[in-house]
Amino acid sequence: MQEYEHLKNLVEQCAIDLEKAEGGNKVAGTRVRKTMQEIRQTAQAIRIRILELRGGDVHTSSQQEAPPT
Secondary structure, three states: OHHHHHHHHHHHHHHHHHHHHHOOOHHHHHHHHHHHHHHHHHHHHHHHHHHHHHOOOOOOHHHOOOOOO
16 A cells, blocks of 8 residues: 555654754754654545545544534
8 A cells, every 4th residue: 555655654754853853953853743744644544545445434523524404
């Protein structure tokens, strides 16, 4: 699955910047925060894809249906 490979690459990239951020590099800290957001989005995309593969409901909290009128 392409999304999973992307997620693994993001985690590896983040680990390098995290070490630099712990050493006091503020720019690396900014990259860590940005990468963590991308990790979150990629993980959500994987969750949706898995639900689609199993034929389940893909509604998330941000994609809720409007209540019936």
